[in-house]
Amino acid sequence: MNGSVFLDRKGMVFLAVVLAAAVFVPVANLAVPEGSPLHVSDYLVPLLGKYLCYALLAVAVDLVWGYCGVLSLGHGAFFALGGYAMGMYLMRQIGPRGVYGNPVLPDFMVFLNYKELPWFWLGFDWFPFALLMVLLVPGALAFLFGWFAFRSRVTGVYLSIITQAMTYALMLAFFRNDMGFGGNNGLTDFKDILGFPISADSTRAGLFALSALALAGGYLLCRALVTSKYGKVLVAVRDAESRTRFLGYRVQNYKLLCWVISAMLAGVAGALYVPQVGIINPGEFAPANSIESVIWVAVGGRGTLVGAALGAVLVNAGKTWFTGMLPEAWLFALGALFVLVTLFLPRGVLGLWDTIAERRSRSTPEAVTATKPAE
Numbered sequence: 174m175n176g177s178v179f180l181d182r183k184g185m186v187f188l189a190v191v192l193a194a195a196v197f198v199p200v201a202n203l204a205v206p207e208g209s210p211l212h213v214s215d216y217l218v219p220l221l222g223k224y225l226c227y228a229l230l231a232v233a234v235d236l237v238w239g240y241c242g243v244l245s246l247g248h249g250a251f252f253a254l255g256g257y258a259m260g261m262y263l264m265r266q267i268g269p270r271g272v273y274g275n276p277v278l279p280d281f282m283v284f285l286n287y288k289e290l291p292w293f294w295l296g297f298d299w300f301p302f303a304l305l306m307v308l309l310v311p312g313a314l315a316f317l318f319g320w321f322a323f324r325s326r327v328t329g330v331y332l333s334i335i336t337q338a339m340t341y342a343l344m345l346a347f348f349r350n351d352m353g354f355g356g357n358n359g360l361t362d363f364k365d366i367l368g369f370p371i372s373a374d375s376t377r378a379g380l381f382a383l384s385a386l387a388l389a390g391g392y393l394l395c396r397a398l399v400t401s402k403y404g405k406v407l408v409a410v411r412d413a414e415s416r417t418r419f420l421g422y423r424v425q426n427y428k429l430l431c432w433v434i435s436a437m438l439a440g441v442a443g444a445l446y447v448p449q450v451g452i453i454n455p456g457e458f459a460p461a462n463s464i465e466s467v468i469w470v471a472v473g474g475r476g477t478l479v480g481a482a483l484g485a486v487l488v489n490a491g492k493t494w495f496t497g498m499l500p501e502a503w504l505f506a507l508g509a510l511f512v513l514v515t516l517f518l519p520r521g522v523l524g525l526w527d528t529i530a531e532r533r534s535r536s537t538p539e540a541v542t543a544t545k546p547a548e
Contacts (some may be wrong), residue, residue: 179400183523187479188389193384194221199378217376220493221448223383224486226446229391231469231485232478233438236395239476240404240465241431242411244329247336248439249463251311253453255440257347258310260453261294262303262362263371267364277463280362281355300367307444308437315436316429323425328414337460341500343459359454366448375538377449388482391438395478396509398434427484469512474521483522 180188198221201213213221230252237243246367269276271285277290289340296302318339322332350356369376398404409417418424447453465488473484488510495503518525 176437189388191385195382198428199382202378218381222381222384222449225388225491226483227489228485229388229442230439230466230503231390231481233435234466235470235478235481237431238408240399244333245336246333246463247340253309253457255307256447256453257445258443259296259447263363264297264360277535294351307440311436311440312433315433319429319432323428340458341460344455345423347455350484358478372546437510472514473522477523479519480523
C-alpha cells in the first residue's frame with residue numbers, strides 16, 4: 174500500500190498533534206511550575222483526557238457511518254459496556270478499603286445484602302482479564318446484533334431505531350439493583366489502578382497519555398481499513414448496497430466486521446474514560462449520548478476520521494463552556510449547531526477547510542498561469 178495514500182497530510186498533522194499532546198500535557202502538568210503560562214492545571218488534564226476518549230468514540234462512529242453507511246444511534250452502549258468492564262476491575266481493587274470493609278464484595282453489594290460475588294464479576298481482579306472484557310463484551314454484543322440485523326437486511330432509519338432501542342433497553346436493565354452493577358449509582362469511589370493511586374497527578378497524566386496513544390492507534394487502524402481493498406468495498410456498500418451485492422460480495426459480512434471493530438474501539442474509549450472521570454453509571458447508556466456522538470461526526474466531517482475527532486473535541490469544549498456560563502442554553506445551542514451544519518456545512522468543519530484551501534489554490538498566480546491558454 175502506498176504510504177501517501179494510507180496517510181494523507183491531514184492525517185499526518187492529526188497524528189503529530191495528538192502525539193505531541195501526549196508528551197506536552199503531562200510534562201506541562203507535572204514539571205512546569207504553576208505560575209508559568211505553559212502550566213496545565215490539574216483540572217484540565219482529566220478534562221482533556223475525557224475529550225480524547227470522546228474523540229476515539231467519534232472515530233469509531235465515523236467508521237461505520239462515514240464509510241459503511243450505517244447510522245448508529247446506539248454506540249453509547251458499547252462505550253458504556255467498556256466503561257463498566259474497567260469499572261468492575263477498579264471496584265475489585267478497593268478490597269477492604271471500602272466503607273463496609275469487605276475484602277471481596279463491593280460496598281453496594283454489601284448494602285444490598287449480597288452473600289457472594291456474582292459469577293460475572295469473577296476474574297475482574299486481574300487486569301489482563303478486564304482488558305480482554307473491554308474488547309470482548311462490546312464486540313460480542315455488536316456481533317450478535319449485527320449478525321441478525323445485517324442478515325435480515327435491515328437498513329436505513331429502521332436500523333438506526335433498533336440501535337437506539339438496544340441502548341435504551343440496556344440503560345433500563347442497568348438501572349435495576351438486582352443486575353449487580355450498582356443500579357442507579359453505578360460504580361464509583363475508585364482507589365487505584367495497577368497499584369497507582371487513581372487521584373494522583375502522575376496517574377491522571379499517565380491516563381491522558383494513554384488516551385492520546387489510544388486515539389492515535391484507533392485512527393491508524395481505521396485509516397488502514399478504509400484505505401485497503403476492504404475499505405473500497407465498504408464505500409461501495411455505503412453508496413450502492415444492492416449493486417455491490419449483485420456483483421457477488423457478501424455485503425453482510427463486510428458490514429458485520431466493520432460494526433464489530435467499531436464497537437470494540439468504542440469499548441476502549443469507555444474503558445479509558447472511566448478512571449479519568451471517576452464514575453460509570455447507567456446514564457452513559459442514555460440514547461442522547463449516542464445521538465451526541467453522531468452530531469460530533471457531522472460537525473467535524475463525516476467520512477474523514479480526522480474530522481470526527483475534531484468535531485468531538487470542538488463540541489465538547491463548547492459544552493464545557495456553555496454548561497459553565499449558560500447551562501440552560503446548551504441543548505438549544507447543540508440543536509442549532511446540528512441544524513446549521515446540516516444545512517450549510519454538509520461536509521463539516523473539515524470539509525469547509527478543504528473548500529477554502531481549494532479556492533485559495535485556484536486563485537494563486539501559479540494556478541492562474543497554469544490555466545491560462547497559450548498564445
